Amino acid sequence: DTGVSQDPRHKITKRGQNVTFRCDPISEHNRLYWYRQTLGQGPEFLTYFQNEAQLEKSRLLSNRFSAERPKGSFSTLEIQRTEQGDSAMYLCASRQLYRGEGTQYFGPGTRLLVL
């Protein structure tokens, strides 16, 4: 257990439905990252927050995706009008800003299957 939790662990939905995932980072970590991992590939960066500010979004994050971190603690990732291509493992990671080594600690992930 890294101290980063994600909920739910698994989600099956029908195409066109909206889904929301939650990430609770390690409590003193002020940076929070979202990644997506498809089968047989390494994780790919989606977006990150420093406290409550969303500072960067990948071009992978289409306008159907939105992420928030309203109080600088937990974060949510919402996918609207899901498509089969959204099926993947969604990973959250956190790190302490002032630790220069850049180590990120990952949660267990949310596996999404869009039917």
Place this chain on the structure above:
Amino acid sequence: TQLLEQSPQFLSIQEGENLTVYCNSSSVFSSLQWYRQEPGEGPVLLVTVVTGGEVKKLKRLTFQFGDARKDSSLHITAAQTGDTGLYLCAGAGQGAQKLVFGQGTRLTINP
């Protein structure tokens, strides 16, 4: 765009053998991390290397960061069946330090 090439992608060896996994890039990273991932779980950190030429040991695992901070290797001595898993290298850039991952090495250690 920073890319990390990891090799080999698949490796199947007998228990007791040694192996090396490579992670190469044309980009310089401020740090590089190695993770191990089990099916259906998130990556679990093994080590972070920061300084060019740095070598870190974790029991039978030896990690090296290249002098120019563009490449890294993971060497396992006397592999055990419990070493089976997906090994991922990930480089952190400057600033946001978002991680760029290699595609992973799926390691199978046969008894």
